[in-house]
Amino acid sequence: MPKKFQDILPPKPKIPQWKRPVTSKLLLPPSANFNRYSGPSSPKPKNSFQTPLAATLVIFLLLIVFYASNIFDLKKKVAGVAPAVSDKFQTALESLLNLDIKSAKENFAAASSDIDSLKSEANRYGLTSIAETIGVVIPYVKSFPDLVKSVADLAKGTVDLSTDLENLYKNMLGWMINREGDQLIKSLSGMKDRVEKIGGLTATIMEAGSKIGDGLGPDLGAVNAKVKKGLGFLDSFLGWLNVSRNQHLLVLFQNPDEIRPGGGFIGSYAHATLLKGSLMDLDVRDIYDPDGQLVRKVVPPKALQRITEKWGARDANWFPDFPTSARKVSELLESSKIYNEQLVKFSGVVALNTEVIRDLMDVIGPVKLKDYNLTLNSANIIKIIQSEVESGEDKKAGQPKKILQVLTPIIFDRIGKLGDEEKKGLLLKLKERFQGKDIMVYFKDPSLEAYLKEAGVAGEIASLPNSFFGSYLSVVNANIGGGKSDAFVDQSIGLNVKIAKDGAISNRLVITREHTGEEEKEWWYKATNKNYIQVLVPLGSRLLKTTGATTKPAPVARNYKALGFQIDADVSGIEAAGAMFGKLVFANWLDVPAGEKKSLELEYLNPGKFDLSKNKKFSFIFDKQSGVNGILALEIELPEGYMWEATGSRVFKESYQGLLSRISLDLNLLEVSR
Structure with missing residues (x-):
């Protein structure tokens, strides 16, 4: 195609920047009108970005509204479920402390189920995945995914912990007896790691929960405190087990057929030597062996001076507070030449009453002793051993x-070979014995001892807080020269507490003991039951009347100072003050011949008065004596115009049989409207 003339014109010359004219619009005011066209305005071009942005914002706001309503709904559900979940965790931890693995697993699993349902609810709406986006508008939602994950991990961790504990309880004795202490240490170390993780999770949940305000965070504070205590125990126990030297434990065989304040006469004991969790040696001895080689000469308690001149380890469980008795027994044994010359120091003490031996025999089955021509079982073991000790060829x-x-x-060997089902059966029996104070444990290490008290297996006398207002009772028996007659003595305790209109609290206590051993052949069973009774009541109580006590002549006087005897500070302090462990002591004798029943009756006033207009809670604590069962009949009566919330009447009445180690009641009172 031929080119036109203008197509071949030379290009226009470029004008340099500095020669270009300045546009006038920069000099005009902003209000100047540049549009000289006075006709209809032309349509403005559409911005292609604005429409999608607006639509997106609308959709986002709609999503926010939709998810926010679901979040608030879920938050309400969390707030409703949180207390129950926390309660289940706490109940499960209490069950673990009480060796109730089944209950612990059930509660942990129930808590886990509640958590899974909330997690499913959150996932159904996609709240977990969109939490970061929603969190721009609702800040606390950002914490939601971490909270859900942490709570789910906590539930799984606690279920796994209960499984670990079940495995430990079943195998601990076997590992020790079979010298597999490394397995014990490995198991405990794994549990420690798991407990540390649980502690971290509870802290995370508490922090996230406080942001969301779900009510779970604060409730888990109690759980977290228990976890910390458990971790402290595992730390201390592993430290004790894992040292590269022998550790020494005392196992006291206490016989409640001859009852003593700490549980029963210590006729024999075992010295267990452990190395890194393995039982290296078990030396069973007659208690009179070390007592016969005791260098120290110590003045015995006054009541014991009727039967012995010198205090020994056999009588040193003289205190109803087991930690004190355990410490005293170990101190006296360590003073004996048997242990003093070897520099043996006992780290801890375990007390076993004869009922535990019966339980062991029930699980392991009959044992034949060929040299004695005897077959022992749970029904006859105590009587046969008692007969052999008192009058056998040995x-x-x-x-x-x-x-x-x-x-x-033989018993220990059989325990080490038990099957899983037999171990479960033994565990259940041991749990009952811990609850009834037939097994008590003491450690010199303060951290271990504190945890044992928390677990309820230390056998200590209750310490009353400053805020305590109510009644306390413990009846402590000591057979002094009455053979083994307690095997056939039944005891019942009746306590009537009356609160007067002016708040004065009066008590009537009746202790009845019946001796049913008159038909027994052995003299030690049908001997007169000579019982020294110490009644522990609130400090400051005032005795009004005593009825039924046996009058005893004074014991033989001895000049212990001239004989070079030492005075035990604990014993002398108790006898001088007439009080022990923060409780006043009313001490009396009650002798009961075979075939007879006798009662000791005390009337006394509590210290201070109960202000009915201010105080709305009345507390009662009863500490059971180790080795003594029976019945406690309790009656607490309010004045006219008041009633107990628990009964809807003026009188609270309850009977307890097969006593637990401690009964603790908090009773709320209400004023009756007229």
Whole structure:
């Protein structure tokens, strides 16, 4: 195509920047009108970005509204479920402390189920995945995914912990007896790691929960406190087990057939030597062996001076507070030449009453002792051993407790070979014995001892807080020269508490003991039950009347100072003050011949008065004596115009049989409207 003329014109010359004219619009005011066209305005071009942005904002706001309503709904559900979940965690932890693995698992699983349902609810609406976006508008929602994950991890961790504990309880004795202490240490170390993780999760949940305000965070504070205590115990116990030297434990065999304040006469004991969790040696001895080589000469408690001149380890469980008795027994044994010359120091003490031996025999089955021509079982073991000790051939040879030295290794060997079902059965029986104070444990290490008290297995006398207002009672028996007659003595305790209109609290206590051993052949069973009773009541109480006590002549006077005897500070302090462990002591004798029933009755006033207009809670605590069962009949009566919330009447009345180690009541009172 031929080119036109203008197509071949030379290009226009470029004008340099500095020669270009300045546009006038920069000099005009902003209000100047540049549009000289006076006709209809032309349509403005559409911005292609504005419409999608507006639509997106609208959709986003709609999503916010939709999810916010679901979030608020879910938050209400969380707030409703949180207290129940926290309660289940706490109940499960309490169950673990009480060796109730089944209950612990059930509560942990129930808590886990509640948490899973909330998690499913959140996922159904996609709240977990969109939380970061929603969190721009609702800040606390950002914490939601972490909270859900942490709570789910906590639920799983606690269920796993209960499984670990079940495995530990079933295998602990076997590992120790079979010298597999490394397995014990490995198991405890794994549990420690799991507990540390649980502690971290509870802290995370508490922090996230406080932001959301779900009510779970504060409630988990109690759980977190228990976790910390458990971690402290595992730390201390692993430290004790894992040292590269022998650790020494005392196992006291207490016989409640001859009752003593700490649980029963200590006729024999075992010295257990452990190395890194493995039982290296078990030396069973007659208690008179070390007592016969005791260098120290210590003045015995006054009541015991009727039967002995010198205090020994056999009588040192003189205190109803087991930590004190355990400490005293171990101190006296360590003073004996048997242990003093070897520099043996005992780290802890375990007390076993004879009921525990019956339980062990029930699980492991009959044991044949060929040298004695005897077959022992749970029904006859205590009577046969007692007969051998008191009048058997071994006693004639000067070794009355030899049968125990023969029997104990057999029992331990059988325990080490138990199957899983048998271990479960044994665990249930041991749990009952812990609850009834037939097994008590003491450690010199303060951290371990504190945890044992928390777990309820230390056998200590209750400490009353400053805020305590109510009644306290413990009846403590001591058989002094009455053979083994407590095997056939039944005891019942009746306490009537009356609160007067002016707030004065009066008490009527009746202790009844019946001796049913008159038909027994053995003299030690049908001997007169000579019982020294100490009644522990609130400090400051005032005794009004005593009825039924046995009058005793004074014991033989001895000049202990001239004989070079030491005075025990604990014993002398109690006898001088007439009080122990923060409680006043009313002490009396009550002798009951075989075939008879006798009662001791005390009337006394509590210290201070109960202000009915201000105080709305009345507390009662009863500490059971180790080795003594029976009945406690309790009656607490209010004045006219008031009633107990629990009964809807003026009188609270309850009877307790097969006593637990401690009964603790908090009773709320209400004023009756007229």
